[in-house]
Amino acid sequence: xxxxxxxxxxxxxxxxxxxxxxxxxxxxxxxxxxxxxxxxxxxxxxxxxxxxxxxxxxxxxxxxxxxxxxxxxxxxxxxxxxxxxxxxxxxxxxxxxxxxxxxxxxxxxxxxxxxxxxxxxxxxxxxxxxxxxxxxxxxxxxxxxxxxxxxxxxxxxxxxxxxxxxxxxxxxxxxxxxxxxxxxxxxxxxxxxxxxxxxxxxxxxxxxxxxxxxxxxxxxxxxxxxxxxxxxxxxxxxxxxxxxx
Amino acid sequence: xxxxxxxxxxxxxxxxxxxxxxxxxxxxxxxxxxxxxxxxxxxxxxxxxxxxxxxxxxxxxxxxxxxxxxxxxxxxxxxxxxxxxxxxxxxxxxxxxxxxxxxxxxxxxxxxxxxxxxxxxxxxxxxxxxxxxxxxxxxxxxxxxxxxxxxxxxxxxxxxxxxxxxxxxxxxxxxxxxxxxxxxxxxxxxxxxxxxxxxxxxxxxxxxxxxxxxxxxxxxxxxxxxxxxxxxxxxxxxxxxxxxxxxxxxxxxxxxxxxxxxxxxxxxxxxxxxxxxxxxxxxxxxxxxxxxxxxxxxxxxxxxxxxxxxxxxxxxxxxxxxxxxxxxxxxxxxxxxxxxxxxxxxxxxxxxxxxxxxxxxxxxxxxxxxxxxxxxxxxxxxxxxxxxxxxxxxxxxxxxxxxxxxxxxxxxxxxxxxxxxxxxxxxxxxxxxxxxxxxxxxxxxxxxxxxxxxxxxxxxxxxxxxxxxxxxxxxxxxxxxxxxxxxxxxxxxxxxxxxxxxxxxxxxxxxxxxxxxxxxxxxxxxxxxxxxxxxxxxxxxxxxxxxxxxxxxxxxxxxxxxxxxxxxxxxxxxxxxxxxxxxxxxxxxxxxxxxxxxxxxxxxxxxx
Numbered sequence: 001x002x003x004x005x006x007x008x009x010x011x012x013x014x015x016x017x018x019x020x021x022x023x024x025x026x027x028x029x030x031x032x033x034x035x036x037x038x039x040x041x042x043x044x045x046x047x048x049x050x051x052x053x054x055x056x057x058x059x060x061x062x063x064x065x066x067x068x069x070x071x072x073x074x075x076x077x078x079x080x081x082x083x084x085x086x087x088x089x090x091x092x093x094x095x096x097x098x099x100x101x102x103x104x105x106x107x108x109x110x111x112x113x114x115x116x117x118x119x120x121x122x123x124x125x126x127x128x129x130x131x132x133x134x135x136x137x138x139x140x141x142x143x144x145x146x147x148x149x150x151x152x153x154x155x156x157x158x159x160x161x162x163x164x165x166x167x168x169x170x171x172x173x174x175x176x177x178x179x180x181x182x183x184x185x186x187x188x189x190x191x192x193x194x195x196x197x198x199x200x201x202x203x204x205x206x207x208x209x210x211x212x213x214x215x216x217x218x219x220x221x222x223x224x225x226x227x228x229x230x231x232x233x234x235x236x237x238x239x240x241x242x243x244x245x
Numbered sequence: 246x247x248x249x250x251x252x253x254x255x256x257x258x259x260x261x262x263x264x265x266x267x268x269x270x271x272x273x274x275x276x277x278x279x280x281x282x283x284x285x286x287x288x289x290x291x292x293x294x295x296x297x298x299x300x301x302x303x304x305x306x307x308x309x310x311x312x313x314x315x316x317x318x319x320x321x322x323x324x325x326x327x328x329x330x331x332x333x334x335x336x337x338x339x340x341x342x343x344x345x346x347x348x349x350x351x352x353x354x355x356x357x358x359x360x361x362x363x364x365x366x367x368x369x370x371x372x373x374x375x376x377x378x379x380x381x382x383x384x385x386x387x388x389x390x391x392x393x394x395x396x397x398x399x400x401x402x403x404x405x406x407x408x409x410x411x412x413x414x415x416x417x418x419x420x421x422x423x424x425x426x427x428x429x430x431x432x433x434x435x436x437x438x439x440x441x442x443x444x445x446x447x448x449x450x451x452x453x454x455x456x457x458x459x460x461x462x463x464x465x466x467x468x469x470x471x472x473x474x475x476x477x478x479x480x481x482x483x484x485x486x487x488x489x490x491x492x493x494x495x496x497x498x499x500x501x502x503x504x505x506x507x508x509x510x511x512x513x514x515x516x517x518x519x520x521x522x523x524x525x526x527x528x529x530x531x532x533x534x535x536x537x538x539x540x541x542x543x544x545x546x547x548x549x550x551x552x553x554x555x556x557x558x559x560x561x562x563x564x565x566x567x568x569x570x571x572x573x574x575x576x577x578x579x580x581x582x583x584x585x586x587x588x589x590x591x592x593x594x595x596x597x598x599x600x601x602x603x604x605x606x607x608x609x610x611x612x613x614x615x616x617x618x619x620x621x622x623x624x625x626x627x628x629x630x631x632x633x634x635x636x637x638x639x640x641x642x643x644x645x646x647x648x649x650x651x652x653x654x655x656x657x658x659x660x661x662x663x664x665x666x667x668x669x670x671x672x673x674x675x676x677x678x679x680x681x682x683x684x685x686x687x688x689x690x691x692x693x694x695x696x697x698x699x700x701x702x703x704x705x706x707x708x709x710x711x712x713x714x715x716x717x718x719x720x721x722x723x724x725x726x727x728x729x730x731x732x733x734x735x736x737x738x739x740x741x742x743x744x745x746x747x748x749x750x751x752x753x754x755x756x757x758x759x760x761x762x763x764x765x766x767x768x769x770x771x772x773x774x775x776x777x778x779x780x781x782x783x784x785x786x787x788x789x790x791x792x793x794x795x796x797x798x799x800x801x802x803x804x805x806x807x808x809x810x811x812x813x814x815x816x817x818x819x820x821x822x823x824x825x826x827x828x829x830x831x832x833x834x835x836x837x838x839x840x841x842x843x844x845x846x847x848x849x850x851x852x853x
Binding site for chain 1: 292353361364384493720
């Protein structure tokens, strides 16, 4: 068995430092296995969030050698072990301790988006009819496991800290899933343009690249939403028509 | 509480109903209680939306009859009872079968997007032990769809959510439960939740075993909290070992491979390429099971005349057949058997695409974690600890435990599943009984005053919780790992008396060590401290499982005794009840299974 060195950030909002830990690497191991091994052996108080260890819950988001990743889905054989492997918390959110960040902002943002509002039922028994081809797109968005890696990598949030003005890719996908839901009748277009700040997104596709669920965030969610905003609010003819309404 | 008496620092929260756990059952309970116009607090160990429900894959069982209109609640009821070897609480099985369709439709009204039938209704798939295609699903990520739908609906219902908060003990005023004492994981501050009614929805106990599909959260908190508060636990000997967990590489051992793989036509084979599930079909299921490969395939493709393939027998049976193959030297390279879905390409021209569409997260999981392409190669699988049928004994209609004011729903409650749970019956269980627990807890809260918090109890628990910081010695992880090894090796899928007695001795020693563990660092998000505080709960549930398993001297459902092979008619009429007695010791009591009303007996007879 070979061993590897992990350079893990230890600290809290007041500050901290990287500490080196060495641990054995066995076949098939993922980064999270190594971190939990270190925690059990020599750093019992190491703070790390995780749950399913199967890429389904989106808890163990961190930056592995600078790349936003789910630690449970990052195989050790994809990471070079001839030099220390750096593991640090997501940079877009405030630190709580070690690898754990304060992601509560995300929960607040979601609360502000108007919830699912269905049209009246199609059938007398209170049910609806939807074709599979009409829900494929929404189902793609609903694969989201809320790991917030897309939020972490988005430069509007990460570098420009526009948390108050821009809801970030995760919640644009959430809004898209509602807007494109065949049953939903609520209207979120004006809010997307104003409070949600969709204009800040300049489609660099960083979010799409890091999505562990491989949701085509930019092409399938953000651009169509931007088009809806433009069609409604900036199209000269409909603007004119609105004046006479 | 008077401030003068208070020496420990803690915050107090007042709610009418406190729900502990925010998986499917907890969220559904909180939504229902909130709809009844009472104030609701929801406490969960992780972030909202990360609970174990998120890992459920296959679907939720409900006799909607969208794919096969012969289905009805009575058939679902009979299937559930047969699967549970008639140890189930029949009233719970009746309510569950009757109400599940409404609960599924309700999820759609709250925004869930299930896969569709050609005529645009909710699609249903085949699953083990279900006579007709019955599982409403979204590919193989149904649990995510369910928890996200409940979460996104729930956050607009005025529920106070306390995330990353772990309950240490329930608070009582006389016989009644009137709240809970907890700490927040983030800062390690103590919290008093004062409530008129409390709903436990904490899930299972899988972390008592080494090989498990369950996450760190599954430490039996609800079971242990209820037991310590004086509530009865029942059926604790029945633990479901899911037949198909990953076995290779070692670090992913135990991660779930959905039964949906077999529902879509996947077959189990040993190293000799033999479909061993045809070798042993239990009498209860002979009429309903295909006797050749072609009929089994036709069933999975919707042929209503065909009977289901033996791979879709109940989980307890399939798991045992796999153990038999491995023990007798016919296992796979890494000690499992082969699960092959790739073979369906022989039958379907678009086979590979079909597999990716129907089982996307399985495709992903094997590709990423094991470097296996399931559209081209067989998977290696073996049993993994998955679910506990046993739990808090509750009233079927109200979900109240034997302690007034304390309710339980979902995996931590018992009764619905008897000796073995059918796949797909868990998600529907969460919704049906989560809703009932929320409704009746709200009613209870309206009819009772708040009661008084016993400050001495709170201070005592807080002091004990902080003791590990003052100690020196071994850390909590080693104790946890040794307990998991003990349960895995001595109280696992194949059991015998002498091994389980050895396990009892081990648990007693481990409990003493757990009481002396030391933690380093401070109270901020300290994983070692959290693990130390989970240990007493794990010890309690491990002891309960072991004592009940020693007591039941027969093999039934998920409980398999090598020294008592076969079912025993006398035991068919007995539920085992575990409770704490006056001197603090654990007692196992035999009680008769509740009588089956004539009309339900008739339904079972008609569906033989």
